[in-house]
Amino acid sequence: PPFNPLHADYIIYEQLCHMFMNCPQVRAAFLHGGLVWYLALHSLGFNHLLSVLNGISTEAIPFGKLLIGDGDQTYYNDGLSEEEIDFMCGTYYIDHHKFYSSFHGGWWPQPNAWNVSGLNVGFWLACCEDWF
Numbered sequence: 001p002p003f004n005p006l007h008a009d010y011i012i013y014e015q016l017c018h019m020f021m022n023c024p025q026v027r028a029a030f031l032h033g034g035l036v037w038y039l040a041l042h043s044l045g046f047n048h049l050l051s052v053l054n055g056i057s058t059e060a061i062p063f064g065k066l067l068i069g070d071g072d073q074t075y076y077n078d079g080l081s082e083e084e085i086d087f088m089c090g091t092y093y094i095d096h097h098k099f100y101s102s103f104h105g106g107w108w109p110q111p112n113a114w115n116v117s118g119l120n121v122g123f124w125l126a127c128c129e130d131w132f
Helices: 007-020 026-032 034-044 046-054 082-088 111-115 126-131
Strands: 065-068 074-077 091-096 101-106
Touching: 007 034, 007 082, 026 034, 026 046, 026 082, 034 046, 034 082, 034 111
Parallel strands: none
Antiparallel strands: 065 074, 091 101
């Protein structure tokens, strides 16, 4: 039978997402843009936007993105792993052993789907808010 998530499943997802949003690397979610940016904003609120200007988090060097500069310079910035993006989008996997197949779904579209959706125009429009 197909998986039909319950409202309680979504509430649990939101609670877990909010806990994740209190980690140092949350800055990367705000920098990501698009739907991931809005999910972070929805979880934490506008008052956390200024934290992006505070510079890299303590997690940037061990877990962030390595950026190669000119010459021997290396720079780091906060970044999200694919698993963290999947988590923020509420991705879930259903393994049907009986049918030798698996199902991949989620509460929200992945960034690549959002980018080609027609809603991604570089800023959050009223129609994006209506969709959300």
